[in-house]
Amino acid sequence: MQWETVIGLEVHLQLATNSKIFSGSPTTFGAQPNTQASAVDLAMPGMLPVLNELAVRYAVKFGLGIGAEIGMRSVFDRKNYFYPDLPKGYQISQFEAPIVGRGSFEILMEDGSIREIGITRAHLEEDAGKSLHEDFHGQTGIDLNRAGTPLLEIVSEPDIRNAAEAVAYLKTLHRLVTYLGISDGNMAEGSMRCDVNISLRPVGSETLGTRAEIKNVNSFRFVEKAIHHEIDRQADILEDGGEVVQETRLYDADRDETRSMRSKEVANDYRYFPEPDLLPIVIDDAYVEEIRSGLPELPAEKHHRFTEQYGLGNYDANVLSDSRSLADYYEAVVADCGDAKIAANWVQVELLGQLNRSDLDIEDSPVSAANLGGLIQRILDNSISGKIAKQVFEGMCQGEGSADEIIEARGLKQVSDSGALEIMVDEVISGNAAQVAQYLAADEAKRKKLVGFFVGQVMKLSKGQANPQMVNQLLAKKLV
Amino acid sequence: MVVNMSIEQDEIEKIAELARIHISGEQIGQVTQRITEILQMVDQLQAVDTRDIEPMANPLDATQRLRTDEVTESDRREAFQAIAPAVEDGLYLVPKVID
């Protein structure tokens, strides 16, 4: 049978606040265990939560970023369960009245097609601590530094149909939240964690199949692998006439498999009820409008503008709007050099290649946008050839200064002096009599190929600095 | 919704499991009895017409104050762990957790 895959994603996004959602503890990553766990985070007797305004602001920002309904009156609830990384025995979350309601955003697939994915809701909650299973005499160690870190849980509609869409969704989401500046998006440090709900149904069926939830998949690659694996597993079961069990599964990256977490399934009854230590969060239009007016240009808008304003294709526009800083860099280069297409090429090929090789972010680029813009100007005004430009670019990477400084210091200026070029052309013609004879004997089509030899020789003689256009003209004049 | 007033012993056991409280075999009968009495007493509420009545979570119907995002807490691990039953290398210890 042909199966259709139905996927919904729940993303837990750590919000980039300085302090925790309900306490004044720092949220810095990587501190010594339990040194960032205050009395509130440790659920000491009598301790009470107080809500961090920035977490609310970031949630609203996200809601506006996906055109969602904003919960003008949202409520925190207690989600009750016992686990050692959950000190209060309940997680403060939002159940019935989340701060962000229905919204959506578009994802761009590799083939250039666009899909719209619905967002069911997004709500604020606190993160749990961490269990460390290294051996403490057969015991587990609990670090509560992360407990109370603000999370925005973003729940998608079951609109996703395959692993590629899931990855595109996550990448688009990642780009959106980093554009908004509400999360550092650092997946390696767990800033964006994903639960995948996945089910299969016969193609053409409207009803949803039984789903499995795969917990805590923490990289784009693992999401893809876990989904592929889970599709195979469920298809095998269904093909054999079996039934998929609704359960929570854990993706094991080391073994590349998902396995059941039945231990967590025992009598899950979270007993949600409104958190009596917190009051309803009521925000007004002025607050929302103030946030709206401060929103940056969002990735989708920027992408669109890049195609319109700079005439870029979807692919280039996508790469160059990947982050706000890259897009800003690109636009600064364009402003300096005036040629959007050449700028797009240089930024994507030379600059990103260089950054990639040296494992640097755009923010740490050794070549400033002004310098790259200056370099392209010199190509455009024929001061240097494309080939020489690459040498200049390397010089920039070494910190040798601006394009003009490097051209000057290294003596790379293109030779466009017709007198000097003529001497070189004459030297090449006189030194290669056999090739000249061959050229003169050839027909028009063949000559076009053979002329390249002479150009190459002149370039060699000029150490690459000869103006190729002028060399061609001179050769055409002299080879008769 | 009409709630069944009597509660069976196995239901008490389920609730006790949710609440992570062990109840010994000799006590379960009496606990069930007492809780049944309490539930029968609170069951009077079922007769009240509460259509269109907004549930009241806070007696003042107040709304939440928001705190400025500032770090106000410093490391007090030593003081907190001095009163903990089992710690090592700054971690709280619990019996092995199996996922």
Add this chain to the structure above:
Amino acid sequence: MHNKSVAHLVQGLREKQFSSVEVTRCFLDRIAARDSQYNSFISVDETSALAAAKAADKQLAGGDAATLTGIPIAHKDIFCTDGMRTSCGSRMLDNFVPPYDATLIQRFKRDGAVILGKTNMDEFAMGSSNENSFYGPVKNPWNTDLVPGGSSGGSAAAVAALLAPAATGTDTGGSIRQPAAFCGITGLKPTYGRVSRLGMVAFASSLDQAGPMAHSAEDCALLLNTMAGLDPLDSTSSEMPVEDYRARLDNSLEGLRIGLPREYFGDGLDKATGECINVALKELEAQGATLVDVSLPHSQLTIPTYYIIAPAEASTNLSRFDGVRYGHRCDNPTDLHDLYTRTREEGFGDEVKRRILVGTYALSAGYYDAYYKKAQQVRRLIKQDFMDCFEQVDIIAGPTTPGPAFALGAKSDDPIAMYLEDVYTLAVNLAGLPGMSVPAGFVDNKPVGLQLIGRHFDEARLLNVSHRYQQATDWHLQHPAGGQS
């Protein structure tokens, strides 16, 4: 010295009639000599109390004394005290020494008060007789065969037996007012949100409120001045400005309208107790107040409503006691589940377990709407009853309890009978209103309490009415025989 009011002690200290060390020593000696009869204290730290008294004397000598400088105050063992055990009457916290002070304790320290000791209470404030304490029951100083009421029974008994000039308590369903009534002292439960709950071990978050317990309304006003006010670290703490609660104590009662809810004077009320209340009301009438017949039609629903909401909130507030970070932990747990279930089996007493189970049940899947949500809806109806009454009257008055203190053990095996003890006090917590109990006579040598209920944040008026009543009566000045000398 031991039978002086807080107001007199403040004055005496200022006028150097005695020192804080002398006052503190006096009460410490009385506790040492007499508390074995009452069991009203769980912890007393003489050394630190005297050190604080000495520091207070220095301040007094230097002339920069605050409002309560040098006054020893007993605190219910539910308030976290930095470096001093805070047990909450439970085995679970028998070894718990918090590294922080509750906001209320900080405020008393700021105003110069000395911590005399931590008083006994029903475990986690769950009880109406103080028989549910891990540290044993408290005895009523008027008759040690009787309960002192609960859950702030230790505070009430300590003040009644003149072992402390004043104390703090907490009131979730009557836990200040009922023991105040049973022990013949004055107790005030302020408006919900008036006093910070930070560092007060939580029972039911939307009902809990701390308040003063003392001999007189004037002393309660003095203590409330220290306790009341916004705490930015408690989201439910109110921003309403705080007034000087002594300023209006002497105001005339002329024109005051007092509502008498007929539901509070019905069949359930002990006849002799009712007579005491009527005599007290006559006194208020004599001072110019008008008595108005009113109704609180949903009164019969307060017990079921309360016994859903309070256990539901408690069941999750008490989840943090898991043997991992502080407090009791069972020996040699075999696995995580064993750690949880045995720690909690051993650490909690019967009534606490019962309420956790009831609350867990009320919140569990399939029952939430029928129980918790329903109770929160009825809660609004109950509050509305009061709001309607306050359209016609300024305060509401009635008995604090259906009868005087009962015998130890009389109701300890019957939770429902025990719950009925709070029939007149629960609604005040559900509605978040301020309520007071004022000594109003005796039935067979057992004190009777007059309850006064005010509008939200109208504590000053309750204190005014109580003070005027106490100017005309001497019930509050009577002390149990064992407490004299």
